[in-house]
Amino acid sequence: MTATPRRGFASDNAATVHPRVLEAIAAANVGHAFGYGHDPYTQEVERRLATALGDPEASVFFVFNGSGANVLSLRAALHPWEAAIVSATAHLHTDEVGAPEAVAGAKLLIAETVEGRVTLDGLRRLVERPNDEHAVKPALLSLTQATEWGTLYSLPELHALAELAHAHRLRVHVDGARFANAAAALGVSLAELAAAARVDLLSFGGTKNGLMVGEAVVVFDRALVPGLLHLRKQTLQLASKMRYLAAQFDALLTDDLWLRNAAHANAMARRLHDAVAGIDGVRVTRPPAANAVFAVLDRTARERLQREFDFYEWDDVSGEVRWMCSWDTTEGDIDAFAAAIRAAVAAA
């Protein structure tokens, strides 16, 4: 690529692929295999993932990316006149360029949101609203865990939201692009986290946790399974050489690589927070719960810093920035970045 590989905090998808993942791909690169997931290896890995999530009979559908996983979930769960309730900061709402509407034909209802989390009262107001033929009918609650704002729902919060949703006959979807980071941060297994959310469909993330390309839609509610093979293909998410997606998840599930990667990224965010929390001119806007640090610093400092390190301005009004750590962020990266931040605000 370049002579001096750049380091940055733009996103966990700016990171590299974990070597174990590349090794698993190479190991799968032998012989001919039926495409589209109809090979025994893929089916075995699907079973491993379902088991890790606490329900060996759950159906697993590997897909290409997070938008694909989320939109496939909406298409599977919603009739045309039904809507999904999401947070104001949900990726589905803000970062999928209208794919839920354009591809799934689904309306999103925005619930009251605090620090990236749907509130119980916000959900209650939407599900208790009388419904008639002029208004879409809420049928799905989609929660992001960990949230786009780097926060987490606690297990009791998830439980309460899911219970309320189910009581009103909504299904529960979790956008788990960073599900592993959440489980690692909460100190629970993937299965425990899925169970806490009474999840009916899960977008389980891989790409942001050390894979090259690949996410999975895991369907716990059997009623949603018929048609899903067709629907994945129609949603343009069916890989022909599927074994290479499966291999990546195989690596992720081996020796708890998912947990090691996620816990490391979380730890690096904590280290970054601790290193910058005391710097004059840097205001960390909330304690990092997973692998992101959000902070406000002034424009001059920000721009100076961006000459050396990639990261995103998260809010163009408040000037809040996001610093995202990943499985391959090193302690050295953090220390160099913290030093650069210190220098940038001092110079500003």
Add this chain to the structure above:
Amino acid sequence: MTATPRRGFASDNAATVHPRVLEAIAAANVGHAFGYGHDPYTQEVERRLATALGDPEASVFFVFNGSGANVLSLRAALHPWEAAIVSATAHLHTDEVGAPEAVAGAKLLIAETVEGRVTLDGLRRLVERPNDEHAVKPALLSLTQATEWGTLYSLPELHALAELAHAHRLRVHVDGARFANAAAALGVSLAELAAAARVDLLSFGGTKNGLMVGEAVVVFDRALVPGLLHLRKQTLQLASKMRYLAAQFDALLTDDLWLRNAAHANAMARRLHDAVAGIDGVRVTRPPAANAVFAVLDRTARERLQREFDFYEWDDVSGEVRWMCSWDTTEGDIDAFAAAIRAAVAAA
């Protein structure tokens, strides 16, 4: 995967990934890179591909799979009231589970088709039909090269079809899942083949020619470019860790790997044809133009053969089967398969 890796002729997507492709992926696996294609390496590979296709200024959009490439092309080229003309055997029509209709909202008009090819008369009848507000308006001609039936359009055929299409203000799309095989078989460069078809949009295949995952939509018509970045994302075809798609194409374009892979697959199909053409009980239905052999043999022989080798029954009425060769098909594979065919029909 398994102790004795299975060999087969089911599809060129049952093949492995070329080692050079894995090497390029490993080489790209260094440092942090902005996601979504906004890194210099991806942009450089996009330029390489455009140049190889004869138009360095063409816009290149890497996507995940062939259905994604095709549906993105339809979405880019068609207004809601417009239609694409395709062959009766087009992948878009028969093998994408209604994604053109469900995701692109596009109606397909089926042209007269001979041996997988749209005929000039068939196209003429559709484009010369009077149009009023009750009927969709044809605005795109989509040709598959090489076709799903293993046949090829000659350069003059492409030229004539494209001229007629353009004369009626239709754009030309080529579904080039096996574009490399076609160029290799016709003995022309990628640029010459694209030029012959006066192509406005091309789905350029990678997966069937030795990549792991990745296709490209190449847009030659500048008028279609605005909005395409948004549209690729909305069509669920935007990879976050894009450099790993780019790396695969980088390998494919280096040392003419695309040509070597494709020419080899074509040669293996020719070898298979020559080996089985004289066998009593095997009727090859057309000379192999690219990397597929189609043949009719009786059900008993077919079923016996499928116990050892994977392949598809192509037509459940006629009993025609498809034997597809790929970059990694060996001469030994062919010889073993031909012997098995001989034995199967003898026993039947």
Add this chain to the structure above:
Amino acid sequence: MTATPRRGFASDNAATVHPRVLEAIAAANVGHAFGYGHDPYTQEVERRLATALGDPEASVFFVFNGSGANVLSLRAALHPWEAAIVSATAHLHTDEVGAPEAVAGAKLLIAETVEGRVTLDGLRRLVERPNDEHAVKPALLSLTQATEWGTLYSLPELHALAELAHAHRLRVHVDGARFANAAAALGVSLAELAAAARVDLLSFGGTKNGLMVGEAVVVFDRALVPGLLHLRKQTLQLASKMRYLAAQFDALLTDDLWLRNAAHANAMARRLHDAVAGIDGVRVTRPPAANAVFAVLDRTARERLQREFDFYEWDDVSGEVRWMCSWDTTEGDIDAFAAAIRAAVAAA
């Protein structure tokens, strides 16, 4: 409108509104009524129509037009990965400008068609085809009765097609824009015709049979009813001042106006056929089964005739024309038109 109102044979929708229909509208024009069909009068007329169709418990949804009725039926009956089987001449396929694809997202599978009718063998080939995730799954058979080519399915034909469809778990939809003409021609009640087709959903026509604006979707299969109120609204087919649609159907169902209008239109087509069948230079292409006459005459005669009378050229290749009779076609209209035809072909 104009000094000398023009007469013509362009379509049964070029006709006027029956005076009884206008009277019913005027009678309903009293007092305030809840909109959207939530008034007792509309509900009573819905019940009348369901009863006339043989199932008083069937659900009736008044809509604006035939395309609306058909597309609503598709949306009600199909999952995204499912398809409807239609004839090659179906209005859904040829005359709704891709609304089934663009609005319902549905792929249409074209069955072998003879004289406007789906053949049993054609249907069998489509429903017996193996299905996998790459191909849409047929889930609805849509038959037009009377057909767009002025022909009819006999009751045994309907029965056989419906049995085959149901045996393969497809539902049956009838596009009955001219359902009344068909019942009148076959000498059966609306209920008998619906029963013969084992119809699950019916687009029941009004506009072409003397109404001003209004069709009805009648849903016999209870499983399809939930969500349909929402779906009608979302499909843009919910009239706010619904009582005025209901009033029109009230008139149509009173004193068998539907039958008198339809039988009259059919009789006029028969009269026209008899008057022109013997004319040299006019070739009637099939005996008129309902209210249309199709004929071939040469271009000069055609153009001369169109200066006086409106009608459509049906096939721009063969020069076949369609002459459509309606509830308000008079014997004098027929006699004048037949004389003009005679003169036109004589002069040509």
Add this chain to the structure above:
Amino acid sequence: MTATPRRGFASDNAATVHPRVLEAIAAANVGHAFGYGHDPYTQEVERRLATALGDPEASVFFVFNGSGANVLSLRAALHPWEAAIVSATAHLHTDEVGAPEAVAGAKLLIAETVEGRVTLDGLRRLVERPNDEHAVKPALLSLTQATEWGTLYSLPELHALAELAHAHRLRVHVDGARFANAAAALGVSLAELAAAARVDLLSFGGTKNGLMVGEAVVVFDRALVPGLLHLRKQTLQLASKMRYLAAQFDALLTDDLWLRNAAHANAMARRLHDAVAGIDGVRVTRPPAANAVFAVLDRTARERLQREFDFYEWDDVSGEVRWMCSWDTTEGDIDAFAAAIRAAVAAA
């Protein structure tokens, strides 16, 4: 209908059809006319409406209902990756059961809304937001005039919003289901009101102002016209017997019937306001600008009142109700209703 026709304040679509409208329909009910708007009478009325709106060259498309008009406007104005900015109370957002999303595939961006009106600051925040491929691009501002909350944008407000929208290359749509009420209340002509909003597309309402069925999409921006005939048909909004829609608008435009109807409805709302404003236990929540009165009264009074008169609870949390007056509301209706309100709150 019923022995004692009920009176109510549920909606202006609970009203009857104006006798002049029925007369115009009867007058058009002569002779045969080409369907789908291809008759001279329809074309003449289209011209009349365009002229009344200040641009004789504007294109007019009669449609069936308000949802149809609005969704057709979205489909005409938006590419798939673009969005419409609407108020939080817009009919498009709250009362069209997700048709914008499901049928137009469009995402709606909700602007800050005060008393039913988009604020200039709210619009500014949405149009000045940086855009990348992950977010939909705002391309249309849709304003409702008069608003769903019975309020009005002043001419300078419209001007300022439209200028800001156009400066950011957004088009301006007005949902004018009650455009006539707005013009009447503001004391301006339809043309002046359209000009003030620099409107590019207008949903011009008829049904709520004395018609039976019928709205119009009026397209001022020539660039949006190509394809619109096809798009209206595809959006299921093409009437076959179009002359009967045209006739209703003909009546509405004759002798300023639109103005007389609208001004009367507005005056009745004012009269109702004045009659109830002083009643203890009734809190009018805002002065009536057009033909609606909103008020809060307690549940017991509300329920007692609804036994005699139809009206809607507008907000199930606050208990706010909406009382809507129409062209056929009489002074007697108001006086009786006011008396009933007085009695209901006294008894409560």
